[in-house]
Amino acid sequence: MNWKAHKQLNQLFNEGETSSEILEISLVQRWQEMDFLERINKKKVSKTNLYDSVYTKELLQQFNSFENLLIINNLTETNFKEEELSALLRIQNDKEEILITGKSQKEIATLYFHSAKYLTRGTILYNAILKVLDVSELPVDEHDQQFLWVLHCKTKSPKAIIFCENDNQIRKPRLNEVELWYAGGRNTAKLKFVVEPTIPFYYLCDWDNRGIEIYQDIKKNIFPNIQILIPQDPIKLYNIESKWKTKIDYSLFSNEAKQLLEKLIPEKWIEEESINHNMLLR
Structure with a gap:
């Protein structure tokens, strides 16, 4: 019944x-x-x-x-x-x-x-x-709580690492000199067991409440040297789906990133999958 x-x-x-x-x-x-x-x-x-x-x-x-x-x-x-x-x-x-x-x-x-x-x-x-x-989401997989996904680059000697909020990039072909990491959205606690990279290290994410919150938490509490990956032209802006509520700590962003945030808040956002950047070229 x-x-x-x-x-x-x-x-x-x-x-x-x-x-x-x-x-x-x-x-x-x-x-x-x-x-x-x-x-x-x-x-x-x-x-x-x-x-x-x-x-x-x-x-x-x-x-x-x-x-x-x-x-x-x-x-x-x-x-x-x-x-x-x-x-x-x-x-x-x-x-x-x-x-x-x-x-x-x-x-x-x-x-x-x-x-x-x-x-x-x-x-x-x-x-x-x-x-x-009374939660906003369920963990997708029990393994996502423990393991870090890594897509090694073709040269085996990366010149940079990009840590991705979503799994879109990590399911694509390998990059030449850039290593890709994925932990599973907010499942970042495991990163406390990872040695911080000494090569340039970036966070690729949706520029919205969730993505910016995760970036700020990582930079404050886990990897102080990580930088948010700034989209390159053409930049595709979307009408916001969920009003901006995140308290932005502007000390964690470069001047270029601050300027982009000013264009977004309070009405726009950027989807990770639409982001263009030379380091992501295949």
Whole structure:
């Protein structure tokens, strides 16, 4: 059953009637055969005097738990399957342990939905889990929390290193003399175990709240010598999707970077994948 069906059965309990489409469910078909409910006409069914006792015993508590979960998290307009609702309840109950252990998207999918591939970013279910856990995203992969991805350059002797916020560049062909690093978005704590490069070292990112926040954190707390990679012409500006909220520490930026930030804030941003730079030429 899905949430809509649960609501209809509860409506039958409280109001005595509901839509006859509920008869498509095998459980309800059995209940009809056992005279717990009966069809009024093509569009409606009504309960008999036997319905309340069986509904109270088998489904009322579950309905109340589901409804409470959805109301608290502002998810009442969704129509999750019963097994998904049960999983969300378990995630809610396990919230503290999930956050403390830093469970990844695949781990949560495996533990609560029985398949590592069950969850997809951007889906209604994925966003519901974010609400239940009160987080902005789930770690993509448990390995991203521990390992640094490196795309070595063709010459094997890099003249510079570019650390990328996103994985776009690292999935392209190797550069001649530039080594590419990728840690997985905000998953930068692992960098504390990496020796700071002595060759020129740059951060390639979206010029938006998230990208600038990550850059500032890295430069302040991990790699003081890293510099943000400044896009070269042509620079493609996009209308901002999320209002600028990041507090900019201008002491961490070169004059050229400050000038670019002045062009962006408060209405524009730059997407990493659109950034042009000679060091990225293949």
